[in-house]
Amino acid sequence: MLTFCRNPGRVLSREQLIEQAFGGLIASVERSVDVHISRIRQKIEPDPKDRSMIKTVRLGGYLFTPAVEQI
Structure with missing residues (x-):
């Protein structure tokens, strides 16, 4: 999860x-x-059937979509 947050x-x-x-x-x-x-x-998806927070990119990998604030 940390890796996704560091690479939104x-x-x-x-x-x-x-x-x-x-x-x-x-x-x-x-x-x-x-x-x-x-x-x-x-653990994090509001609707497990709708993968809106972590998307699968075919032949690419995974994409974390929410905005992440840098502190």
């Missing part, structure tokens, strides 16, 4: 999310990112 409005690939989450220290399976995204969506 930017499409992040699975590889980028793995690098940010694990720092390249462990070998992770790309599909595990999908599981983590699904769990985040369950």
Whole structure:
């Protein structure tokens, strides 16, 4: 979630999310990112059927759409 908040409005690939989450220290399976995204969506999406906060970009990755205020 922190990676999305640091990169609002930017499409992040699975590889980028793995690098940010694990720092390249462990070998992770790309599909595990999908599981983590699904769990985040369950917690933050107002309507689980309408994925409005984290969008899937085909062949690109994921896009966090809400506005994020920098502090």
